[in-house]
Amino acid sequence: MSDYIVLVKQVPDVSQITDNAFDPETGTLIRTRLASVINELDTQALAFANYMRRISNDDKAKIIALTMGPPMAEEVLRYCLSRCADKVVLLTDRALGGADTVATANPLAFAVRKIVKEFLNNNGDYFVVCGMQSVDGDTAQVPPQIAEELSLPCIAYVTGAEFKNGRFEFTRIISGGSQVVAAKKLPAVITVAKYEYPLFATFFGTRWAYKTEVIQWGNDDINATHIGVQGSKTAVIRVFPPGKSTRKCEQLSNVNDLAKVLVESFKSDNGDSAKAGQSQAARYVLPTRRASLFERNFEGTIKEQQDYKVLTNTLNELGIKKVNEIDDVTRKKILSAVEERFHKRALEDMINGFTLTEPAFKGEVWVIAEHNEGEVHPATFELIGKARELADSLEAKVGVCLAGYDVESMTKELTTAGADNIYVVDDKLLKVFDPTARRKAIADAISTYWPQIVLCAATPQGRMLAPMVSYSVGCGLTADCTGLDIRDSSRRGDIGLLLQTRPALGGNVMATIRTKNSRSQMATARPGVLKRIPPDPSRQGKIINHKVEFTEDDVSLKILKTELGTGDVNFDAEIIVSGGKGVQSRDNYEQLVGALCNGLSKKLDAQIERGASRAAVEQGFVERAHQVGQTGTSIVSKLYVALGISGAIQHMIGVANTETIVAINSDPNAPIFKQCDYYVVGTVEDVVPKLVQALEEL
Ligand SMILES: Cc1cc2nc3c(=O)[nH]c(=O)nc-3n(C[C@H](O)[C@H](O)[C@H](O)COP(=O)(O)OP(=O)(O)OC[C@H]3O[C@@H](n4cnc5c(N)ncnc54)[C@H](O)[C@@H]3O)c2cc1C
Secondary structure (H helix, E strand, C coil): CCEEEEECCEEECCCCCCHHHECCCCCCECHHHCCEEECHHHHHHHHHHHHHHHHCCCCCCCEEEEEECCHHHHHHHHHHHHHCCCEEEEECCHHHCCCCHHHHHHHHHHHHHHHHHHHCCCCCCEEEEEECCCCCCCCCCHHHHHHHHHCCCEEEEEEEEEEECCEEEEEEEECCEEEEEEECCCCEEEEECCCCCCCCCCHHHHHHHHHCCCEEECHHHHCCCCCHHHHCCEEEEEEECCCCCCCCCEECCCHHHHHHHHHHHHHCCCHHHHHCCCCCCCCCCCHHHCCCCCCCCEECCHHHHHHHHHHHHHHHHCCCCCHHHCCHHHHHHHHHHHCCCCCHHHHHHHHHHHHCCCCCCCCCEEEECCEECCEECHHHHHHHHHHHHHHHHHCCCEEEEEEECCCHHHHHHHHHCCCCEEEEEECHHHCCCCHHHHHHHHHHHHHHHCCCEEEEECCHHHHHHHHHHHHHHCCCEEEEECEEEEEEECCCCEEEEEEEEEEECCCCEEEEEEECCCCCEEEEECCCCCCCCCCCCCCCCEEEECCCCCCHHHCCEEEEEEEECCCCCCCCCCEEEEECHHHCCHHHHHHHHHHHHHHHHHHCCCCEEEEECHHHHHCCCCCHHHEECCCCECCCCCEEEEECCCCCHHHHHHHCCCCEEEEEECCCCCHHHHCCCEEEECCHHHHHHHHHHHHHHC
16 A cells, blocks of 8 residues: 655746846846745646555555645645645744755655654655656756655656556656656655646635644754755855847748748748857866966856955055965055955955965766667767866866666767766666666766766756766756856855856746855756767777676666657758647648648758657657657757747757747747747647648749
């Protein structure tokens, strides 16, 4: 009999952002001005737990909801009680505030232990069920880190479950397809990526929810080891508004204009759109190589940066060129010159900072290689390109950690892509990707060689593996970075830090984050965000075999079925026409996508291919090999036409580097309209035939 502990979170409602939610001076979002709601994916996780209880015919199974947050987070627990939860626990304590993912996962895991002991009679047959990620943090790191703290298997990105032969079999999303797996032993953590059968509250349920006790615990009740700001391993050092999209986002009101745009976009050179999101930061130079020690690639709050500038200007005015020229008298002079601006303590910190020239972290810059059936994932090459740039500025080497079975054949390609050293962990038990076994291999290599930076792809595999690895080696991790730069940070003179910039709060703000209390700085980046460097076949690399002992117990999952897209699809074509769930049926997909492909091929001398969203593939409109996106194929076509596609981040990642994006969607508020160049509001059934005719008449 399985019980269920469902993790829920109260989050700001990023779907209802009004103008007054932004600070007029800084342009950043003020979180307190947004309404608070239950994280949508957590409602799906709750419904999923209820579904698991139902399909296993287990009336006695308990569902216990757990949240961590301020007292007002009680609201989300009442939501759970009114639907299906039997008991709810609120973990609330000021000491828990300001936590990053490590300092969130840790107390939650300790609370899970206490729930199991006190409410589940130490029953080891339970599932921790979580939403894949929350809309505010958006990292997907907390559930795998909870699994790591509790030493449990983690099944991420679950979309379905069946109860067969006394156990659950889960369908989950993987790169390139889907997989059916079961946990080898329980308990286990699962993260729900999609379960679209919401639970509704009954009148009786709502009344009961408001009468039932919400159990409250503080940290003294659970004795977690990493909590709050102190226990966090990352710190936000700057928040700023996101840059404007470089896409045109122009609405067209008739199909004749749309036909013209399709033809002209294909013929013109519109390469700039594709360059969105790339970091343009100047190359970092170590302090000892700079013309002046007072020159710092300084990053911090705007006030800190301004203070620093005031100090260097004052030093200039006083004619001071070297740190050892700053004696007590000069300090006094500087202080009186800048007194209005900052205090003695801040000045001391900055002056002491000048004496530091050694980077705060030491070691190589590593990339965790992702691969499948002897093929390296393209995102790994992109990360090596970035690692090369970072390592060159730090005068360090690039290492690649390659764990698997019989992987030697991939080492050459990794070297030509930019790696100096390849750390190979080779074992039969690593043949098929298992998160726990792979984590053991990589964590062991990291804690042996201690690279200063570790980069991992933000693919479904990497977004599960990296949090487990980082938690296991006790290091901070930043998810889905769009910018990775080396900078000196803080007035205390931290030299050569990896500054990790990422979108937060549903892309409404950008945050720059640094690692703290860690030996390695770890980050993930989404596929397509970084650029690979041209391969250099003359490069020579070193292979270092790193031995790790594995037993069958290190493998946590039974893989029952894997479905990967195969087929002859030419995604190098210049034009891709994709159909989404909005095309409604396989017949419509054939007719509409087919007709537009034909219409365009008659007009333009171009290679044209059909694409699809993941939802369209799941609906059976077209074979999986046609899927575009994070877990499908990333494309770089000249023209991308999206029919009935909403514009989910996982889809748009795959088309970020296309030159022109055109969208047709019946919803005037479709998110894709903010991420494309031209769009038409209308149904595909209506617009596409008219568009084909307009193309003919052009
Ligand atoms: C880990 C993970 C990986 C993923 N990887 C991918 C991936 O690689 N690729 C991918 O595509 N998705 C991926 N997804 C799924 C993604 O989150 C979205 O669910 C998916 O992209 C939605 O597809 P869609 O836009 O076709 O469907 P929906 O989001 O359902 O949108 C359908 C759209 O069609 C419009 N519409 C409806 N009727 C009509 C009509 N008659 N005419 C015109 N418009 C109409 C609607 O307004 C809506 O905007 C992934 C998800 C996860 C969790």
